[in-house]
Amino acid sequence: MTVSTPLIEIKDLVKEFPVKGGLLQRTVATVNAVSGVNLTIRRGETVGLVGESGCGKTTLGRALVRLLEPTSGSIIFDGVDITHLKSKDLKPFRRRAQIVFQDPYSSLDPRTQVGSSIAEGLRIHGVSEKDERHERVQEMLELVGLHASHASRYPHEFSGGQRQRIGLARALILRPDFIVADEPVSALDVSVQAQVLNLLKELQSELHLTMLFVAHNLAVVEHMSDRVAVMYLGKIVEITDRDQLYSNPLHPYTEALLSAIPIPDPDRPRSATILQGEVPSPIDPPSGCYFHPRCPIGQKGICDVEEPELRPIENDLQRLAACHLRTGDYQDLDPRRLAR
Numbered sequence: 001m002t003v004s005t006p007l008i009e010i011k012d013l014v015k016e017f018p019v020k021g022g023l024l025q026r027t028v029a030t031v032n033a034v035s036g037v038n039l040t041i042r043r044g045e046t047v048g049l050v051g052e053s054g055c056g057k058t059t060l061g062r063a064l065v066r067l068l069e070p071t072s073g074s075i076i077f078d079g080v081d082i083t084h085l086k087s088k089d090l091k092p093f094r095r096r097a098q099i100v101f102q103d104p105y106s107s108l109d110p111r112t113q114v115g116s117s118i119a120e121g122l123r124i125h126g127v128s129e130k131d132e133r134h135e136r137v138q139e140m141l142e143l144v145g146l147h148a149s150h151a152s153r154y155p156h157e158f159s160g161g162q163r164q165r166i167g168l169a170r171a172l173i174l175r176p177d178f179i180v181a182d183e184p185v186s187a188l189d190v191s192v193q194a195q196v197l198n199l200l201k202e203l204q205s206e207l208h209l210t211m212l213f214v215a216h217n218l219a220v221v222e223h224m225s226d227r228v229a230v231m232y233l234g235k236i237v238e239i240t241d242r243d244q245l246y247s248n249p250l251h252p253y254t255e256a257l258l259s260a261i262p263i264p265d266p267d268r269p270r271s272a273t274i275l276q277g278e279v280p281s282p283i284d285p286p287s288g289c290y291f292h293p294r295c296p297i298g299q300k301g302i303c304d305v306e307e308p309e310l311r312p313i314e315n316d317l318q319r320l321a322a323c324h325l326r327t328g329d330y331q332d333l334d335p336r337r338l339a340r
């Protein structure tokens with residue numbers, strides 16, 4: 001099997017949440033959390049998914065492992081359409097696709113010994129021999145850098161970093177092919193973030209995992225990913241190879257996110273693009289390009305009217321962006337081109 005074969009293909013994925021109100025709890029509005037996302041993740045690769053809080057990246061990650069049922073569109077996993085499978089039919093998929101949650105504190109039951117928490121997946125998936133479960137839990141604890149004897153301890157006896165290692169052990173005990181790592185280090189102290197990220201990277205390579213790495217921190221995503229997708233208000237606005245994205249971002253939103261990463265070198269000053277305003281509400285997204293109310297180069301009469309498609313740049317099918325001025329028919333209006 002080659003690295004370039006797709007493991008996951010998402011087509012026009014939409015996830016909406018109804019907002020209920022009034023005495024009869026009728027639907028009064030709809031939150032458009034994910035709006036028509038197309039994405040392919042190849043076997044063995046890590047795709048980073050970045051964007052501000054509330055942009056829909058966690059919802060997309062949860063829909064991919066079917067913790068949420070999509071409203072429309074499709075998710076094809078290893079050739080099988082899992083978009084609307086019922087719980088009982090999802091069991092084989094659940095064995096192959098797991099999630100690591102953001103908060104290691106709340107994702108573990110405080111009254112359950114960690115060995116038992118880690119073994120839960122084995123019990124559900126029919127590993128009935130207690131001795132076998134015990135052995136596999138001990139192996140997994142050692143694989144994530146803990147000690148086999150930790151199996152009999154409770155979550156409160158561990159530090160934040162150790163609890164996230166337990167979260168990783170829980171996700172990996174079934175030897176899945178695919179994991180969604182949903183902001184796996186953002187709840188941890190900075191001093192232990194690097195250890196957990198390096199461990200995740202080692203495990204990904206050792207276990208040949210395919211991964212969607214969700215984070216709002218672009219520096220962390222750069223360290224982890226082969227390709228990066230940038231999400232804004234429920235849509236992917238740019239996706240490309242990691243090095244391309246960090247050296248030559250195309251979408252104005254990506255440029256603004258990158259310019260906000262601090263560089264710890266006073267000899268390399270960088271002018272930050274400060275975005276104006278807040279992310280608009282996903283209940284009532286703007287017309288045209290969703291980014292136009294905050295875009296520093298947006299053109300009235302174009303960007304507020306027409307929605308840009310996510311399309312290849314200079315026929316490079318691996319490099320896509322959704323911007324009229326960078327990939328569309330209005331490239332001559334791009335101030336960056338005019339300045340050349």
Ligand code: SF4
Nearest residue numbers: 289295298303323324
């Ligand atoms: Fe900015 Fe217009 Fe491009 Fe949207 S389409 S990112 S508003 S220039």
